[in-house]
Amino acid sequence: MAKINGIVIELLQGTTILQYLDTHKFNLDYIAVECNGDIIPKSQYNEKVIESEDIIEIVNFVGGG
């Protein structure tokens, strides 16, 4: 089971980062995704399948500064 933002999540096998982000209504322009210590380039969201041991952090940027 993968861990996303600190929570253990059961996903259908073969779920990609992009599918997960779409399901959870993330705005792709406002995020950075880190998986097991590496930043996933946006161009790979569609290819990268979430594996059961993956530890993922989705950083969502909100406006203000």
Add this chain to the structure above:
Amino acid sequence: MKIKLNGKLTETECNSVYQLCDSLFKKFENTTVIINSFQLKSDRSIKENDEIFLIDKNKMPEKEELSAMLFARHTPKIHEKIQNSRVAVAGLGGLGSHIAVSLARTGVGILHLIDFDVVEPSNLNRQQYMINHLGMYKTDALKEEILQINPFVKIITHNVQVNKSNIYELFKEDFIICEAFDDPKAKATLVNGILTQFTNKKIVASSGMAGFDSSNSIITKKINGNFYICGDGKTEAKEGRGLMAPRVSICAGHQANMILRLILGYDNI
């Protein structure tokens, strides 16, 4: 014994700060005494290798003394690392303007300031600018201000909007980058750009510091060895919930302190 007096190696026979003041025809009560980066309130004995600054109150120091005096409150030994560091600050609004000033006061050697905007009246509710800066590029206004605080910082400015394709050229010389934009898309673009186009740079970013929620909900979080983020992660600026100086400054303080820690080799939060 040998001491360092106002930045110069000096031989002295004085055993106390009072005696030292006397020997230089200074009155202790008219002198600010900094000893080993700490301001002295009453007399104490002097030890070998003490670093002492005697600064006459209400008097403009000679130029050559100024550098040593500005650095009097800087902690010996760690100051050299800070002086040799270089930090890029991208976005010079409520976060970036305070972060840059804070780093300049701390003695960072080179500041690389990036923004495309000009100072306008609505900035003054939370940003480090003044009425006389209205209409100036933020890069120029902040440079002017920083040099009034610490004239020994080297400042590099770029009046440019950061996008995916200029990130490499803009930041290739910087080791530590501070993301201090207002716009969430710009924030994400810079963070993704730095962390995918380079492998050895550290970025300290921000998200969520609008309104007046608890100060204590603003934290520093380490995402990985090169990526830190400060803020509460959720409180965006929106209609009815603007950006206010206290909370924006708290977040700026978090970012500046994390940057300082990275400069000094501490990579945990």
